[in-house]
Amino acid sequence: MSIFNQLLSAFFSRLFFLYILSVTASQAELVSGYEFSSEQAKEFQDDDFQNPGFLLIEQGLNVYNKIGDNDQLCSNCHGLNGDQFIPKSIAQFPKYHDILQKPVTLRDQIQHCWVSRLDNFSLEYDDPELLALETLVRNKAYGEKVNVNISGKIKPYYEAGKAFYFTRFGQMDMNCAQCHDIYTGKMLRGQKLSQGHTNGFPLYRLESQKMINLPQRLRECFRSLRAETFEQDSKEFRDLEIYLNARGNGLKIETPAVRY
Amino acid sequence: MSFFMLVKINNFIISCIVVFIPFFPITIHASPDINYIIKDDSILNSRNDLTGDPYKGRELVRDRNKGNCLACHQLPIPEDAFHGTIGPSLHKISLRLTEAQIRLRVTDMKQINPISIMPGYFRSPEKITRISPLYENCTILSAQEVEDIVSYLVTLKSDPFESPL
Numbered sequence: 048m049s050i051f052n053q054l055l056s057a058f059f060s061r062l063f064f065l066y067i068l069s070v071t072a073s074q075a076e077l078v079s080g081y082e083f084s085s086e087q088a089k090e091f092q093d094d095d096f097q098n099p100g101f102l103l104i105e106q107g108l109n110v111y112n113k114i115g116d117n118d119q120l121c122s123n124c125h126g127l128n129g130d131q132f133i134p135k136s137i138a139q140f141p142k143y144h145d146i147l148q149k150p151v152t153l154r155d156q157i158q159h160c161w162v163s164r165l166d167n168f169s170l171e172y173d174d175p176e177l178l179a180l181e182t183l184v185r186n187k188a189y190g191e192k193v194n195v196n197i198s199g200k201i202k203p204y205y206e207a208g209k210a211f212y213f214t215r216f217g218q219m220d221m222n223c224a225q226c227h228d229i230y231t232g233k234m235l236r237g238q239k240l241s242q243g244h245t246n247g248f249p250l251y252r253l254e255s256q257k258m259i260n261l262p263q264r265l266r267e268c269f270r271s272l273r274a275e276t277f278e279q280d281s282k283e284f285r286d287l288e289i290y291l292n293a294r295g296n297g298l299k300i301e302t303p304a305v306r307y
Numbered sequence: 308m309s310f311f312m313l314v315k316i317n318n319f320i321i322s323c324i325v326v327f328i329p330f331f332p333i334t335i336h337a338s339p340d341i342n343y344i345i346k347d348d349s350i351l352n353s354r355n356d357l358t359g360d361p362y363k364g365r366e367l368v369r370d371r372n373k374g375n376c377l378a379c380h381q382l383p384i385p386e387d388a389f390h391g392t393i394g395p396s397l398h399k400i401s402l403r404l405t406e407a408q409i410r411l412r413v414t415d416m417k418q419i420n421p422i423s424i425m426p427g428y429f430r431s432p433e434k435i436t437r438i439s440p441l442y443e444n445c446t447i448l449s450a451q452e453v454e455d456i457v458s459y460l461v462t463l464k465s466d467p468f469e470s471p472l
Contacts, residue, residue, distance in 0.1 A: 216437050
């Protein structure tokens with residue numbers, strides 16, 4: 048009888064544990080990385096004159112007003128200083144591009160316009176001009192809620208990104224979920240672990256003291272895991288970017304943010 | 308002119324040093340000899356030739372490129388201002404675990420809890436996906452360094468800040 052009781056209690060305790068897991072996984076409230084930042088970083092982000100991201104937006108405007116090789120301008124379509132940008136549309140990136148037959152990030156879309164509309168040579172993937180343009184465009188959707196569609200043709204890419212998110216990498220042998228889902232809010236030495244959302248990208252990183260976009264941040268993650276990194280425009284990072292953005296659906300865009 | 312040439316060469320040499328030093332890995336324990344016997348949840352000291360130095364262990368625990376235990380655990384080390392809270396506190400750890408049990412947890416925590424976040428400090432590199440080329444066939448710590456850390460943790464018996472070290 049006692050064995051039966053033990054089995055029963057073990058079964059129910061396991062059931063309870065699974066229940067707790069499912070509840071925490073489903074009801075996890077979305078919190079922007081802003082809430083996990085230090086007070087100084089928050090002040091730094093909120094002050095438009097201190098925030099280095101706005102310097103990059105100014106540089107982005109210079110690129111924006113550059114005449115392309117076929118005498119066209121960005122402003123021909125998007126208005127003076129980008130007034131005609133549609134914030135709702137910007138918040139939907141990355142999305143499936145029907146002509147290119149693949150999912151495109153905001154960076155890819157800018158690159159596509161840069162090459163096909165302005166007839167320029169394509170920019171390098173880590174070109175400062177591309178970063179400046181991305182910051183400018185994403186900032187036009189400031190305060191708009193992230194809204195990535197994950198149904199339809201983009202679904203397999205999203206699933207691949209999700210699988211990537213839960214894969215262990217590197218000598219440290221960790222995956223993204225352990226820090227950003229399970230131990231959120233705990234301290235890693237002096238730094239609080241955030242939920243790892245992407246609503247602030249491109250952002251100013253206090254540690255490396257420069258503006259970075261999401262793939263560059265992922266590469267730094269991989270370096271600290273002591274893992275072999277992927278290229279910035281690799282399929283893996285693009286899939287992960289889709290998953291990460293969709294994971295933060297509903298958060299307000301804060302570009303340019305200031306984070307550790 | 309020769310002076311300027313010298314300056315240029317000097318600059319070149321300095322830039323070479325500055326550029327290339329960070330690319331060298333700090334720890335190289337290539338092809339480690341990983342043979343230990345796990346009994347229950349502990350590793351009895353099969354490497355009798357190695358004896359740990361608790362003073363070295365205390366430095367390894369603080370070192371960001373070695374143990375870096377303070378990133379996740381709290382320890383009686385007051386000179387470091389920030390201690391992590393991801394793992395359990397290691398104050399008085401020796402009252403809770405034996406030396407052999409501590410050895411397995413430092414060596415490879417994933418043998419006990421497969422979904423643990425704790426890196427295996429002497430985990431076989433073959434079990435790891437996409438290790439960086441800089442650390443190919445390397446473990447995080449050498450067998451000697453594991454012994455050093457274990458011998459330090461064994462000393463943590465009394466109240467915090469009353470550690471004998």
